[in-house]
Amino acid sequence: MSLNPFPYQLYLVISEADCVGRNFLQVAEQAMLGGVDVIQLREKNSSTDSFLAKAQQLIELTDKYSVPLIINDNIQVAEKVDAAGIHVGNSDASPVYLRQRPLLHHKIIGYSIEYLSQLDNEQTAVSDYLGISPVFRTDTKTDTITEWGLEGIKTIRQLTEKPLVAIGHIHLGNAKEVMNAGADCLAVVSAICGAPDPQKAAYQLKNEILK
Numbered sequence: 549m550s551l552n553p554f555p556y557q558l559y560l561v562i563s564e565a566d567c568v569g570r571n572f573l574q575v576a577e578q579a580m581l582g583g584v585d586v587i588q589l590r591e592k593n594s595s596t597d598s599f600l601a602k603a604q605q606l607i608e609l610t611d612k613y614s615v616p617l618i619i620n621d622n623i624q625v626a627e628k629v630d631a632a633g634i635h636v637g638n639s640d641a642s643p644v645y646l647r648q649r650p651l652l653h654h655k656i657i658g659y660s661i662e663y664l665s666q667l668d669n670e671q672t673a674v675s676d677y678l679g680i681s682p683v684f685r686t687d688t689k690t691d692t693i694t695e696w697g698l699e700g701i702k703t704i705r706q707l708t709e710k711p712l713v714a715i716g717h718i719h720l721g722n723a724k725e726v727m728n729a730g731a732d733c734l735a736v737v738s739a740i741c742g743a744p745d746p747q748k749a750a751y752q753l754k755n756e757i758l759k
């Protein structure tokens with residue numbers, strides 16, 4: 549059972565650290581101007597107070613562009629800023645638990661898939677989209693289990709109708725083949741946060757998806 553549609557195709561996962569010395573709010577704004585449809589704030593090394601402060605700044609900007617803001621992992625931050633949703637993986641609070649929380653039960657819940665067996669569990673059933681995590685090995689996140697590859701996306705596509713968000717070393721050069729393998733949406737960190745021109749990078753990725 550999914551509560552929310554997930555009609556997005558280009559998903560920016562951002563942190564201050566991944567913006568290589570640039571202001572993350574400026575990078576986020578440029579990315580939205582370039583065509584990013586949804587943004588996740590993923591601050592792995594921030595205290596909750598600092599994460600919250602960043603989320604409060606970012607949601608002012610995402611609201612201005614009517615782009616949904618998803619919070620990575622942190623329930624308190626997601627609830628306090630009234631984010632559009634939360635993304636969790638196997639080491640985080642479970643989607644079933646999140647669905648029971650009054651402030652989150654109607655929000656977008658994203659869930660990382662690291663094992664095929666997860667597709668049969670109740671966590672997947674209550675989630676709104678699945679993160680195929682990672683599609684390709686990436687230096688941005690190294691504590692990963694399965695490198696799904698294009699064949700993994702094809703397999704998962706046959707086993708579920710949930711929206712599939714592909715993440716992990718996705719860039720202009722492989723975007724189309726990842727979509728063709730069955731992804732509904734591409735999520736990127738470095739391809740936009742690390743690009744010399746984040747607006748242009750987002751624009752080119754979006755065009756590649758829509759081609």
Ligand SMILES: Cc1ncc(COP(=O)(O)OP(=O)(O)O)c(N)n1
Nearest residue numbers: 635636637638660679681713715735
């Ligand atoms: C869209 C998307 N997919 C997968 C992930 C990874 O989440 P998780 O497995 O919880 O790992 P961390 O991001 O918390 O390190 C994601 N964040 N976003």
Ligand SMILES: Cc1ncsc1CCOP(=O)(O)O
Nearest residue numbers: 682686688689717736737738
């Ligand atoms: C957060 C996350 N989850 C799986 S891979 C990944 C990082 C993706 O980063 P990049 O787009 O730079 O490869």
Ligand SMILES: [Mg+2]
Nearest residue numbers: 621636637640
């Ligand atoms: Mg997590």
